[in-house]
Amino acid sequence: MSTVPAAPDAGDPLVGFAGFAHALAAAGLPVASDAVAAFTRALRQVEVGDPCQVYWAGRATLCRGPDDIPRYDSAFEGWFGGTVPARTPRSGEQPRRARTAALTTTDGGDTGGDAPRLRVAADDTEVLRHRDIAGLTAAERAHLAELIATLRPRPPTRPAIRMRPARRGAVDPRRTVRGMLAAGGEPVRPSHHRKATRPRRMVLLIDVSGSMSPYADALLRFGHVVARSNPAGTEVFSLGTRMTRLSRALRVRDPEVALAAASRAVPDWAGGTRLGETLRAFLDRWGRRGVARGAVVVIFSDGWERGDPTLLAEQLAQLRRLAHAVLWVNPHAGADGYEPVQSGIVAALPYVDRLLAGHSLATLQELLEVARRT
Amino acid sequence: MSDSTPTVGSPADLARALDATGYLADDGVAMAAFLAIRMGRPLFCEGEPGTGKTSLAAALSEAFGLPLIRLQCHEGIDAAQALYDWDFPRQLLHLRTLEAASDGSLEADTVERSLYTERFLLARPLLRALTDAPCVLLVDEIDRADDEFEAFLLQVLDENAVTIPELGEVRAATPPLVVLTSNRTREVHDALKRRCLYHWLEHPDLAREVAILRRRIPGIGAELARQVAHAVQSLREMELLKPPGVAESLDWARALQELDRDVLDAETAAATLGAVLKYREDLERVARAGLDRLLAG
Numbered sequence: 001m002s003t004v005p006a007a008p009d010a011g012d013p014l015v016g017f018a019g020f021a022h023a024l025a026a027a028g029l030p031v032a033s034d035a036v037a038a039f040t041r042a043l044r045q046v047e048v049g050d051p052c053q054v055y056w057a058g059r060a061t062l063c064r065g066p067d068d069i070p071r072y073d074s075a076f077e078g079w080f081g082g083t084v085p086a087r088t089p090r091s092g093e094q095p096r097r098a099r100t101a102a103l104t105t106t107d108g109g110d111t112g113g114d115a116p117r118l119r120v121a122a123d124d125t126e127v128l129r130h131r132d133i134a135g136l137t138a139a140e141r142a143h144l145a146e147l148i149a150t151l152r153p154r155p156p157t158r159p160a161i162r163m164r165p166a167r168r169g170a171v172d173p174r175r176t177v178r179g180m181l182a183a184g185g186e187p188v189r190p191s192h193h194r195k196a197t198r199p200r201r202m203v204l205l206i207d208v209s210g211s212m213s214p215y216a217d218a219l220l221r222f223g224h225v226v227a228r229s230n231p232a233g234t235e236v237f238s239l240g241t242r243m244t245r246l247s248r249a250l251r252v253r254d255p256e257v258a259l260a261a262a263s264r265a266v267p268d269w270a271g272g273t274r275l276g277e278t279l280r281a282f283l284d285r286w287g288r289r290g291v292a293r294g295a296v297v298v299i300f301s302d303g304w305e306r307g308d309p310t311l312l313a314e315q316l317a318q319l320r321r322l323a324h325a326v327l328w329v330n331p332h333a334g335a336d337g338y339e340p341v342q343s344g345i346v347a348a349l350p351y352v353d354r355l356l357a358g359h360s361l362a363t364l365q366e367l368l369e370v371a372r373r374t
Numbered sequence: 375m376s377d378s379t380p381t382v383g384s385p386a387d388l389a390r391a392l393d394a395t396g397y398l399a400d401d402g403v404a405m406a407a408f409l410a411i412r413m414g415r416p417l418f419c420e421g422e423p424g425t426g427k428t429s430l431a432a433a434l435s436e437a438f439g440l441p442l443i444r445l446q447c448h449e450g451i452d453a454a455q456a457l458y459d460w461d462f463p464r465q466l467l468h469l470r471t472l473e474a475a476s477d478g479s480l481e482a483d484t485v486e487r488s489l490y491t492e493r494f495l496l497a498r499p500l501l502r503a504l505t506d507a508p509c510v511l512l513v514d515e516i517d518r519a520d521d522e523f524e525a526f527l528l529q530v531l532d533e534n535a536v537t538i539p540e541l542g543e544v545r546a547a548t549p550p551l552v553v554l555t556s557n558r559t560r561e562v563h564d565a566l567k568r569r570c571l572y573h574w575l576e577h578p579d580l581a582r583e584v585a586i587l588r589r590r591i592p593g594i595g596a597e598l599a600r601q602v603a604h605a606v607q608s609l610r611e612m613e614l615l616k617p618p619g620v621a622e623s624l625d626w627a628r629a630l631q632e633l634d635r636d637v638l639d640a641e642t643a644a645a646t647l648g649a650v651l652k653y654r655e656d657l658e659r660v661a662r663a664g665l666d667r668l669l670a671g
Binding site for chain 2: 032034035038041042045046047052053056057059060061063064065066069160161162173174177178180181184198232247248284286288289290291293314318
């Protein structure tokens with residue numbers, strides 16, 4: 001099988017294939033060396049002269065998810081020429097539309113960015129915990145970031161299938177019998193067991209539209225802390241004009257690296273909001289498959305819906321039926337005299353278990369407590 | 375068949391072998407499965423429900439005449455449910471029998487050895503896949519299992535062997551052909567994906583779906599098959615909560631056959647739509663859009 005027919009208009013074929021891996025990396029699909037090795041092994045099994053076979057051999061060895069496939073296709077087209085022999089999966093993403101003008105990108109009314117660094121004592125910290133994030137100076141923001149990083153969220157729990165040994169509860173026949181075996185078949189004290197608990201999944205949906213931009217950085221940091229506390233059971237998505245999954249980016253240990261990666265991933269910072277449509281995209285691509293099933297879903301948004309609120313209501317009704325609990329966190333809900341009048345909030349309220357404030361660190365800590373008790 | 379791993383000459387040969395079992399594989403599936411066999415790697419299949427992930431494993435086992443061993447994953451699955459377990463109640467009975475038969479002079483070591491033998495071993499799917507090799511091992515819905523189980527599975531797949539403390543090592547004479555499926559309810563760990571070949575399954579296009587219907591349902595009319603496939607294809611374009619898969623179009627066609635229909639008209643479609651759509655909202659949406667749109671063309 002080692003006599004490979006040379007592909008037309010190429011010199012030594014395998015050199016070309018090695019270059020293809022670099023082309024993939026340039027197209028935004030980083031390829032590990034073991035995947036390249038698998039690709040070259042696969043090529044020994046197929047007709048290298050047939051672009052169709054090369055295409056499928058590459059797809060089976062170099063791709064690891066449906067999101068990789070469009071990038072692989074474009075790199076393949078660019079490198080080998082010709083068209084790809086497959087339809088790209090319908091990823092459910094809408095084509096990017098020209099955005100309407102961004103509302104605001106100021107960093108939340110920064111009063112005196114060069115204020116002297118305060119030596120923050122404990123009571124200052126306590127004050128900072130209750131301050132509205134939107135009104136903080138740059139120095140206070142930096143301090144808040146440190147405070148958020150010290151949060152130690154305990155995920156909500158659910159009963160598991162598995163049993164764990166306990167002092168009371170149902171008799172565990174297996175352990176009892178094992179004890180009897182060890183005692184030569186004589187009856188021993190019965191062992192008991194109870195249902196163990198497992199962390200319940202948490203899904204954070206963070207609105208990154210213009211009206212939420214003063215809170216976006218703090219909320220992403222909060223998302224990072226929650227994701228680090230239970231990486232396998234936390235999913236974070238940004239909502240705006242589109243939906244973007246940030247869970248993988250936020251699993252990195254270092255908060256700054258994680259934030260940078262998440263920020264790069266979000267294509268629609270400080271744009272408009274189409275909550276209904278992005279929620280539908282979330283439910284179609286992730287929610288119904290199981291991400292939202294039985295999870296505690298937290299939506300961080302001020303409810304400024306530019307689209308049709310009935311669509312938002314429909315999607316939330318869906319979400320409510322899938323999720324264990326739906327919490328809506330609104331930074332304005334903590335203000336005195338707040339009335340939920342924005343169209344999005346009005347549509348959402350019947351399907352939300354709790355409407356919470358989320359304008360300060362203290363309210364975010366409170367949210368964690370509420371999530372654990374749902 | 376034989377006692378060795380399946381052999382296959384080319385992706386086209388494999389597609390023909392699968393075709394003979396009634397599974398119509400496109401180029402991508404054929405290539406991925408061909409490479410999985412030739413390179414001795416597990417095949418990791420992802421895709422929407424109803425795109426034929428699980429039936430691919432069944433078709434492979436039938437095509438090569440190998441037994442199919444299925445491990446259905448669920449939350450909290452552990453080694454005792456996937457690999458092996460000891461039959462404690464029977465061991466206890468055995469012990470009592472020994473005591474009754476002996477005159478009170480039982481040798482502890484001998485008793486111990488007689489208790490932990492193959493007789494009292496409950497082989498679960500993973501162990502059976504190692505002892506019954508060659509076979510096709512289907513690990514279904516791996517995304518529903520936990521991370522710990524993934525790591526454990528990875529170890530078994532890597533070594534093709536497990537060690538049972540009381541019995542010693544069980545090693546597969548020939549590695550099983552492994553197919554893993556996932557519905558992406560959770561990201562599977564990269565370490566697992568790295569060991570596998572990856573294939574993303576799509577819903578078939580119109581021509582292929584017609585071919586699948588005609589192949590799987592003997593006696594279905596060409597016109598009815600085309601109409602059902604066309605209607606299901608348009609349903610998939612409609613942004614439904616649960617777009618119908620091939621399994622649903624097969625169900626629908628069978629339902630129409632039971633009703634002795636050889637064409638799909640609006641009235642019949644309305645009456646049988648429950649075979650295809652599984653959500654009330656979807657039924658309403660289709661009713662709003664008008665059934666005639668489905669049946670056009």
